Amino acid sequence: MSTVDLNFPSLIDVPKTDEPLKAKDFKSDQEVRWCPGCGDYAILAAVQGFLPSLGVRRENIVFVSGIGCSSRFPYYMNTYGMHSIHGRAPAIATGLSVTRPDLSVWVVTGDGDALSIGGNHLIHALRRNVNLKILLFNNRIYGLTKGQYSPTSELGKVTKSTPVGSLDYPFDPVSLALGAEATFVARTIDSDRKHLTEVLKAAAAHEGSALVEIYQNCNIFNDGAFEQLKDRQTAADNLIRLEHTQPIRFGSESQFGVIRRQDGIISVVDCADVNESDLLVHDAHAVDPGVAFALSRLADQVSLAHTPIGVFRDVHRPSYDRLAREQLAQAQSHGGSGDDELQSLLEGKDSWVVTD
Amino acid sequence: MAKTTEVRDDVIVRFAGDSGDGMQLTGDRFTTATASLGNDLSTLPDFPAEIRAPAGTLPGVSAFQIHFADHHVRTPGDSPDILVAMNPAALKSNLGDVKPGGQVIINTDEFTKRALAKVGYDSNPIEDDSLESYQVHAVPLTSLTVEALSDFDLSKKDAERAKNMFALGLLSWLYSRPTDQTRAFLEEKFARRPEILHANLAAFEAGWSFGETTEDFAVQYEVKPAKVPVGRYRNITGNLALAYGLVAATVRSGLPMFLGTYPITPASDILHELSKHKRFGITTFQAEDEIAGVGAALGASYGGAIGVTSTSGPGIALKSETIGLAVALELPLVVLDVQRGGPSTGLPTKTEQADLLQAMYGRNGEAPLPIVAPQSPGDCFDAAMEAVRIATAFRTPVILLSDGYLANGAEPWRVPDASALPDLGVDFATEPNALDKDGDPVFHPFKRDEATLARPWAVPGTPGLEHRIGGLEKADGTGAISYDPANHDHMVRMRAAKVDRVADTIGDLEVDDPSGEADVLVVGWGSTFGPIASACVLVRQSGGKVAHAHLRHLNPFPKNTGEVLKRYRHVIVPEMNMGQLSLLLRSKYLVDAQGYNQVRGLPFTSRELEGVINSALVEVNA
């Protein structure tokens, strides 16, 4: 993979490496302790494999996580890292990112961590557009606490805590992020290394918050949750790969397509029934998030039929970090910030002198 | 008419009116004028939690008390010499505090049948004999103001609103206050609204002339400047001093500062103030909630900034888990708790000091951290710098316990020489600090400094020191995850020992005992300093012998604390809580410290504490 300076807007202030790095440079000395067969391994390998392509210094990369199986991730990365507390990683990473433009800050979280206990921090980080790359490992289950349903589990899910079926309707993380004013929203799958890598790269390039939902198999507590999208027989007819500027088609023979009906509703059609020009052309740069949102609603939450993956939305809005630093720079352009300025601040306008 | 002038050494004024009457502004302006005259002073704003409580009701009363003198003043005073009551509700809720024989200025315009009935007056107190024991000045403040502004193109309502300036003018005359600052203030505030500016100035002057000409006020008072150490002074509130202490810590450490916070009474002014000082490298972040505020602050600390969060008691409850994480990560974090009445939402605008045990123990697991408390509004400046010093030097969260009384109360403050303030510079780790088993240099993030037991502060971006930290227990030295029983026991003890080492860097507990023969010691912390010190002065004036010690550091305590406590036959601990410091002192030092406790949302009065001390003296001497 290339290590040329890609000049990603989000990495403009991050120092570049003098020597190209390799995947193994990102492996820490810690023994990886996920269950054998867990989807997390594939994601770890993909991240370690892709990071050298950014061409930035290893010491300027930070992974911040919350609590859950996925949140062990930072321990396995030979970068700076913090394994924090449940749900709070976006908040902690915000303080770090805003004060340190020279860092590439990544948040690793899960469906419970990001959407249940940490839902508030996630949506606010997204709306502010803090320069964070948020990897949300969605396995639709609580793994670390051994198998309770999560906020993305399908309705009626039978788990240890819901022996006769769960009662709460799930979130779709992509819909949620779009509703939260996110400027970059994508979905990918643990087992598709190539797609995962492409999405990670697009996220890394994006200035501001990038939310990447990664479907991740928990082979212990929710095995096969995404099998429909992985199995060769079924994947082609279920998975919709979104590509910017391309008409949306899918199916083993590309026989299906997505159109926008006259009433505005987005639906799946048989291509034989429509003209090629009627197919919806995917525009990740569309300012209005409406179509991206509609695409995020196509999937059936139980069967996963018609699940789009790829970059739903990638639009430009100045990051919170940049705006905050501009305000600082503006204030600092008016003069010094040393003892003299401190002295005049402390004295204020209404001081008086007492003499003997 | 000829007026006499009387010199007083000490005066307490209370302005009281409806929330919409502008009493806080009036008090504030009177304070500025008084400060510039060189009187020592102390103030107590007391206002409702509601932004606009129903007009004319008892809960809607907003009051401002100022105590000023030609000598050292430590409290806002127990009983006003003069009360300005803008309406019946203000009179009813404040009259009881006025000194017998004291003066009461009543705005008669508001004493209508309806307004009187609203607060349960059966008859008009101005007309019946209920004010017999006071010198009453019945002044139609509202109509005099409207009359004075008759030449202005103002609605009646707008004209009436200037009545607080009339009252200010009257009081300014009565106590011979300078008027320049008030004029300058109005000119700045209403620079863009000349009509309102001139109306306010006219009302202010009308109030002054009213005092000068009416026979009702035969005596004008003077209070000479106080003898205070030479230097430059300004008036300052506790919240402003806290904010300035943080700015000073930024300048004197050379580190950027990051305030992550969420609005909460009575701490929000710290955010408002710091947001103005970006030029010093201070970023303020109004987070989505209390937890995000402290989380972002901790993230900033991880990156090498001074992470600060500000809140009140309910916010501390929400931040507890993150503060515990900071204990485990051993990163600097400054947590400002401006305490208010609790539990739960409690009394948002009233003072209390009932978060001490929450600060001490309010986290899961063994999670000790240093605690400091300022003793007066101006002292908030030094306490803030001290909190930053401890946090950065020992890589630990520090809780600073201010309170509502300190936050909003004001006093003259001697402006320090900025270049003589403590140097708070820190050294970040830059090099590996250990060898691995092959003899190669490696970085051990939890290898401690021998003197402080602090771990290295190694910030992201430092080549060769890449490491991972987290809330899981860490192996001593290497910082690798460890579930080893002996290691956990060791780490728990090390974190506690580190906090105890802070005691090596603070002074001894000093005792104020002029006679050197006292048997009774009063121990306080935080904002009770003023009332305790004043009470001790009163006791000594009547021949009693009493000692006073005040704790700036609540964890760890100064090293000689136990020895000091054991020197006295009787120890009293007055607190605005149910006995939290006394509990700590009793359990740690096995002394019979007696609590004196009160949680009324108001500071102690000096007379009340004088009584407590005198009873103790009687008991000891019996």
Ligand code: SF4
């Ligand atoms: S419980 Fe599931 S998610 Fe967690 S490590 Fe095991 S397989 Fe992975």
